[in-house]
Amino acid sequence: xxxCRDFRAELxxxxxxxxLLEHVRACDSCLDYAASFDPDIVFRAIGGGDLVPxxxxxxxxxxVMRQVRVRAAxxxxxxxxxxxxxxxxxxxAIAAGVTGAALVYQHDRTIVPAAVLNPRPxxxxxxxxxxxxxxxxxxxATIVEVPTADTGSAQVVMIFDDALPSDx
Amino acid sequence: MLFALMAxxxxxxxxxxxAADAGKALSVRTFQFKFKEADKAAALIKPLVSGxxxxxxxxxxxSLVVTDRADNLKAIAAALQQYxxxxxNVHLSVRLVGASRVPGAPVQEPVAxxxxxxxxxxxxxxxxxxxxxxxxxxxxxxxxxLIDLASGYRAEFKFGEYDPASDTIKLNDFRLLKLQNDQxxxxxxxxxxxxxxxxxxxxxxxxxGQRALMIVVVARR
Numbered sequence: 001x002x003x004c005r006d007f008r009a010e011l012x013x014x015x016x017x018x019x020l021l022e023h024v025r026a027c028d029s030c031l032d033y034a035a036s037f038d039p040d041i042v043f044r045a046i047g048g049g050d051l052v053p054x055x056x057x058x059x060x061x062x063x064v065m066r067q068v069r070v071r072a073a074x075x076x077x078x079x080x081x082x083x084x085x086x087x088x089x090x091x092x093a094i095a096a097g098v099t100g101a102a103l104v105y106q107h108d109r110t111i112v113p114a115a116v117l118n119p120r121p122x123x124x125x126x127x128x129x130x131x132x133x134x135x136x137x138x139x140x141a142t143i144v145e146v147p148t149a150d151t152g153s154a155q156v157v158m159i160f161d162d163a164l165p166s167d168x
Numbered sequence: 169m170l171f172a173l174m175a176x177x178x179x180x181x182x183x184x185x186x187a188a189d190a191g192k193a194l195s196v197r198t199f200q201f202k203f204k205e206a207d208k209a210a211a212l213i214k215p216l217v218s219g220x221x222x223x224x225x226x227x228x229x230x231s232l233v234v235t236d237r238a239d240n241l242k243a244i245a246a247a248l249q250q251y252x253x254x255x256x257n258v259h260l261s262v263r264l265v266g267a268s269r270v271p272g273a274p275v276q277e278p279v280a281x282x283x284x285x286x287x288x289x290x291x292x293x294x295x296x297x298x299x300x301x302x303x304x305x306x307x308x309x310x311x312x313x314l315i316d317l318a319s320g321y322r323a324e325f326k327f328g329e330y331d332p333a334s335d336t337i338k339l340n341d342f343r344l345l346k347l348q349n350d351q352x353x354x355x356x357x358x359x360x361x362x363x364x365x366x367x368x369x370x371x372x373x374x375x376x377g378q379r380a381l382m383i384v385v386v387a388r389r
Contacts, residue, residue, distance in 0.1 A: 128215060128331075128333040128334040129334055130331070130334045130336055130361040131361065132360060132361055132362070132368055132370065133358050133359075133360060133370065134338070134358075134359045134360065134361055135358060135359045136356070136357075136358045137356060137357040137358065138356070142375070146288075146291060151366070152366075153287070153288065153367075154284075154285050154288045154366070154367035154368065154369050154384075155363070155366060155367070155368045155369065156288050156291065156292070156369045156371070157368070157369065157370045157371070158292070158371045158372075158373070158380075159356065159358075159370065159371065159372040159373070160373060160374070160375045161356065161372060161373075161374065161375075162374055162375055164355060164356065164372055164373065164374050164377070165346075165353075165355070166374055166377055166378075166379065167379070168266070168346075168355065168372065168373065168377070168379050168380065168381040
């Protein structure tokens with residue numbers, strides 16, 4: 001094996017000299033020195049440049065790419081699962097809120113007196129009013145009910161109709 | 169988790185169903201009429217039926233099937249019981265007044281027979297009033313009525329039905345006619361709702377006319 005001083009003097013980039021590679025395998029300090037400017041020397045030293053995967057490089061690359069696609073597909077499938085659970089959680093929260101609100105509403109309804117909830121019928125309050133002149137033969141006529149504050153006084157209704165004779 | 173969600177949904181549904189049931193609680197009642205027609209009764213109680221309620225007329229049995237809240241059905245039953253009564257007697261007091269506007273003339277004091285409506289007449293733009301006649305007429309719901317006045321005017325009408333909700337009696341097909349050259353000339357035709365016991369003055373005139381014809385009528389039972 002050559003000396004460290006000779007190794008460092010002869011070392012060049014992409015060196016493939018068996019003497020240099022042998023020294024790298026044996027001397028750690030020179031390995032660190034060589035790797036600082038030529039990291040691939042480590043692999044060349046252990047014979048990595050000559051290694052061929054089983055079935056050839058193309059089969060190896062295909063296998064790697066298949067794995068990449070399978071993992072990408074698995075990630076795509078796993079995303080909706082994560083969102084589905086989030087949606088279910090949100091739905092559960094909404095359902096719980098609605099249930100609570102409904103129960104509170106029901107509770108309020110039961111304690112409110114029925115008389116407050118059920119307004120008096122119109123007939124009982126006697127609020128129904130009808131116009132004095134309900135129908136009139138001429139649609140062009142104007143019918144005016146004179147408002148009166150006192151229900152005991154007479155109700156005056158005037159019909160203004162151009163079709164009426166002037167000598168009424 | 170899924171079971172918890174289903175349980176929540178079921179609880180929500182139950183709560184809403186209970187609330188809805190308590191709010192609706194509809195009842196059905198059938199009213200059969202002895203003196204009045206079911207379709208007229210339906211028109212009478214239409215304002216009383218709530219938005220949740222409904223009604224169906226059965227002409228073969230002259231009855232009305234009403235679906236509504238129980239408390240509302242009580243009010244409807246009371247109104248229909250009052251409505252389905254034998255034809256009532258109606259008494260009409262009618263006066264006919266001629267009103268004129270004489271430009272520049274002072275407002276005349278109404279004659280003694282019109283003193284009770286002097287305030288109301290003073291609201292109008294006329295300054296002279298003359299009594300054209302008066303008459304009392306009696307009839308029953310559904311019967312025709314006729315009033316002939318000596319001044320040459322005639323009123324024809326048909327007594328309508330009493331409406332307990334508004335306490336009014338209706339005069340259907342009320343026609344006012346005037347005798348001219350031995351012929352009765354129709355002046356106008358209308359239908360009137362008269363509140364019982366209240367004096368009603370119905371005046372008719374041309375829009376810029378100097379004369380008006382006023383019918384003063386009081387209906388009583």
